[in-house]
Amino acid sequence: MSLRVAVAAPFVQHGTLRLEESEFVVALSLDRDWFSPDQTKRLIDVATREGLLEHDDGDLVATFSPADMTIPEEFVPDEELLRERSAFERVLEALVADGVEKHEAVGAINSLQQDLGVTIEAAAVVYARREGLEVAELVAVARGAIADEE
Template sequence: MSLRVAAAAPFIQNGTTRLEEGEFVVALSLDRDWFSPDQAKRLIDIATREGLLERDGDDLVAGFDPSEVTVPEEFVPDEDILQERSAFERVLDALVADGAEKHEAVGAINALQGDLGVTIEAAAVVYARREGLDVDDIAPIARDAIVEAGTEAEPEER
């Protein structure tokens, strides 16, 4: 998962799990030349929402163990990691990171969605939990998608 790799790189580079936000931005923008400073700040926002980073005052704390992440020498993150991902995409990334084949996971999630009659996000969470993955941080997003889908399906009162 390239967002996790990009978020881990500054911590690995500095041999720590806590960095000042400015140090994190410098590591991504100046040291590695992966992003502009504004893009690095956007990555912080996204990684924070996804639970990869936590804010503690002016510091950023890794919400995972950076030492368990490998940053390949030729790695350069795609700019698409700066875009918000749906709950389905996040669960799918977690499944792939855990060793699942992407096309098999998508097929199983689609089948489960049809069997259960739920949103793709909810089916992805159920599938991931059945596979033993902790997706508790994503489950509320999937629940919100169900509520939103139900609201859209209700006829308007007149």
């Protein structure tokens, strides 16, 4: 399951959009036993870079509505969430969360990549925009991927 669900859990648990970092760490490491405290801090770093969390006066603030998330009873996040994901992976997750079938999105993105002669990240952003999904935070990442290939 997604990074967004794991990040949402402490906010849902406390019924808020803002938590002290220590409360967030306790919620995921001690209360839920999903990660160690160090892994939870890594999760905070990943979620911050991906725009799901912001730091404000020592607190963590969710940039999305955690209350809109469903955290399944049996949900246990994979440690894979702790690694940086490419813009392609992030756009694909957003598309799937928006109801697009994963295999359809991958096929369409691959076709766009070939047709436009751009990176997979750029093609993913173009496809997401065509599908009406706002991915503005990933445009700079896609541009950077284009620059890296030149």
